[in-house]
Amino acid sequence: MALRNDRAVQAAREIELQETDDGYTLVGGPDEAVTEQHDTDRIPEVDVDQEMLSDTGEDPESWLMYGGSYEQHRATPADVITPENVANLELEYELSVGTGSSMEGTPIVVPGDPPVMYQTNGPNHMKAIDPREGEILWSYTYAVPMGVELCCDDNNRGAAVHGDTVYMTTLDSGVVALDRYTGEERWYTSTADHEEGYSATWAPVVHDGTIYTGSAGGEYGVLGFIAAIDAESGEIQWQTDTLLEDEWVGASREHGCGTSWMTPTIDEEAGVLYTAVANPGPDFDGTVRPGPNFPTCGTISLDLESGEFQWGFQSSPHDVWDYDAVAPRVLIRDVETDDGSMDMVVGSDKTGWVYMMDAESGDLHERSEEICQHINMWEMIPHISEDERVAFVPGAPGGNDWQPPSYNPETGLVYVIHQNYPQDLYWRYEEYSEGNPYWGGGLDDPASEFPDEWNGAITAFAAVDPTTGERVWREWIESEDDHYMWGGSLSTATGLVFNGTQNGTFVAYDGETGDRLWEYEFDVPISASPMSWYDPGEGKQYVAVQVGGSGWLRQGPRGDTLAVFSMED
Ligand SMILES: O=C(O)c1cc(C(=O)O)c2c(n1)C(=O)C(=O)c1cc(C(=O)O)[nH]c1-2
Numbered sequence: 001m002a003l004r005n006d007r008a009v010q011a012a013r014e015i016e017l018q019e020t021d022d023g024y025t026l027v028g029g030p031d032e033a034v035t036e037q038h039d040t041d042r043i044p045e046v047d048v049d050q051e052m053l054s055d056t057g058e059d060p061e062s063w064l065m066y067g068g069s070y071e072q073h074r075a076t077p078a079d080v081i082t083p084e085n086v087a088n089l090e091l092e093y094e095l096s097v098g099t100g101s102s103m104e105g106t107p108i109v110v111p112g113d114p115p116v117m118y119q120t121n122g123p124n125h126m127k128a129i130d131p132r133e134g135e136i137l138w139s140y141t142y143a144v145p146m147g148v149e150l151c152c153d154d155n156n157r158g159a160a161v162h163g164d165t166v167y168m169t170t171l172d173s174g175v176v177a178l179d180r181y182t183g184e185e186r187w188y189t190s191t192a193d194h195e196e197g198y199s200a201t202w203a204p205v206v207h208d209g210t211i212y213t214g215s216a217g218g219e220y221g222v223l224g225f226i227a228a229i230d231a232e233s234g235e236i237q238w239q240t241d242t243l244l245e246d247e248w249v250g251a252s253r254e255h256g257c258g259t260s261w262m263t264p265t266i267d268e269e270a271g272v273l274y275t276a277v278a279n280p281g282p283d284f285d286g287t288v289r290p291g292p293n294f295p296t297c298g299t300i301s302l303d304l305e306s307g308e309f310q311w312g313f314q315s316s317p318h319d320v321w322d323y324d325a326v327a328p329r330v331l332i333r334d335v336e337t338d339d340g341s342m343d344m345v346v347g348s349d350k351t352g353w354v355y356m357m358d359a360e361s362g363d364l365h366e367r368s369e370e371i372c373q374h375i376n377m378w379e380m381i382p383h384i385s386e387d388e389r390v391a392f393v394p395g396a397p398g399g400n401d402w403q404p405p406s407y408n409p410e411t412g413l414v415y416v417i418h419q420n421y422p423q424d425l426y427w428r429y430e431e432y433s434e435g436n437p438y439w440g441g442g443l444d445d446p447a448s449e450f451p452d453e454w455n456g457a458i459t460a461f462a463a464v465d466p467t468t469g470e471r472v473w474r475e476w477i478e479s480e481d482d483h484y485m486w487g488g489s490l491s492t493a494t495g496l497v498f499n500g501t502q503n504g505t506f507v508a509y510d511g512e513t514g515d516r517l518w519e520y521e522f523d524v525p526i527s528a529s530p531m532s533w534y535d536p537g538e539g540k541q542y543v544a545v546q547v548g549g550s551g552w553l554r555q556g557p558r559g560d561t562l563a564v565f566s567m568e569d
Pocket residue numbers: 001104151152153155200201215216217218219259261278279324396397401402550551552553
């Protein structure tokens with residue numbers, strides 16, 4: 001959704017981003033892509049093959065994809081840092097990597113001597129880094145065409161790797177492949193026309209030589225899709241619309257959105273992917289799209305080879321609150337439940353709940369206890385007239401917006417952040433016009449009057465038991481001093497959970513109890529999701545997080561660093 005506050009957006013050093021009434025437009029930048037090589041000889045030859053990719057979740061020395069594994073657990077098996085010693089965790093360095101733009105990415109790390117980190121930030125910069133020394137080995141800037149429209153900042157959330165190539169989505173709805181030893185461009189593939197309002201902000205994922213990627217532009221009346229691209233040639237293998245033709249009334253499907261703008265989850269055993277599907281379009285005026293608008297604001301499963309639709313589950317049918325389902329789906333195997341053992345897909349959604357689905361059928365097994373407050377939303381829409389404003393909680397940032405949950409196999413818990421943030425909503429009839437915002441109403445941010453029942457906390461950080469839906473603990477994060485969360489979490493094999501806040505506090509929690517065990521203060525917000533790896537050459541476990549104010553609710557200064565913490569064996 002569009003950012004609508006009065007804070008000026010700082011122009012990026014190389015690419016200028018201008019704030020408009022409805023979001024952002026790119027207005028300046030390089031005419032062609034730029035690669036700068038600094039010390040590329042230092043990158044060791046390592047063939048990142050399918051076995052390495054499949055095993056990365058079990059390998060403490062690597063973090064080879066956005067979610068830490070195909071199941072998107074964001075859990076490192078590295079076990080040097082523990083609840084007992086985390087108080088001694090120290091910052092090793094802060095490296096300036098950013099360009100005064102969005103810093104929502106999670107880096108990846110390819111093991112080796114030295115290991116090599118691939119880091120991205122908005123708008124479409126990638127760097128290869130020696131993470132031992134904190135030195136940049138090459139850097140690459142994609143030439144984003146002018147006029148790309150973005151609802152929520154110039155985000156790029158990370159890279160994917162396969163063989164000797166690294167991949168990044170581009171803001172103009174493409175994927176670019178780079179030689180991972182030199183940073184030179186190999187190919188570029190466009191998946192949709194940015195002039196129609198399409199964009200791309202997430203990290204792609206590669207499996208069996210195929211790149212899986214989605215679509216953004218859900219505030220511009222696009223038609224969402226998932227695409228599979230050949231990792232060698234860049235050729236599109238299949239492209240499946242998220243909206244099923246027989247489920248939509250009349251022409252409403254054509255601009256019905258249902259984008260899918262976070263990294264899909266790969267189920268290697270079942271040969272399918274799971275991904276969240278965002279809001280229907282127009283966002284707030286449901287009168288022009290009767291019916292449930294299946295499968296928007298939901299989860300879908302597609303066959304990896306053919307792209308064929310398998311199942312869909314909606315957490316907000318016929319949505320009129322911009323309750324996209326967004327955050328990466330978490331796949332948990334062999335969960336023991338009252339109904340027997342099942343592979344489970346966990347979706348933490350903007351609605352303010354967490355949904356546990358049977359991976360095979362998509363049937364809802366359990367909905368969690370509420371994570372944030374729920375005031376007004378289900379009752380109000382039929383009762384308001386055009387342009388009248390009504391406060392609702394959770395507002396359109398959720399619940400759980402894009403921030404990836406983590407799952408800790410040790411505690412058996414899923415860690416989620418939900419926004420408990422009231423907004424004013426109004427609706428009105430709008431004509432579709434190509435490439436322009438298509439909301440059917442809008443939001444005032446924050447709400448003009450806060451509902452009496454609102455408890456004043458903007459974020460809830462919570463642990464959920466996926467077997468029962470029980471909310472095992474919850475920390476309310478108070479709104480004072482912009483003290484809310486806007487990044488996803490990292491779990492460790494020793495039971496820790498890391499996450500950062502918008503006032504720059506990086507926190508390690510006891511995953512069992514939710515107690516804060518360690519804190520480090522930055523002077524700018526954290527809006528990214530941390531990651532971790534073990535480096536046997538140094539005998540150290542590292543934790544890395546990008547630091548900088550980013551995204552829709554950005555309030556603090558930009559910031560532009562990669563912060564790396566370490567602890568010796
Ligand atoms: O529907 C879309 O295509 C789309 C894309 C994005 C994005 O790409 O960042 C966001 C949203 N929607 C959105 O609804 C939203 O709340 C949001 C927050 C953010 C952010 O980075 O903070 N992006 C987006």
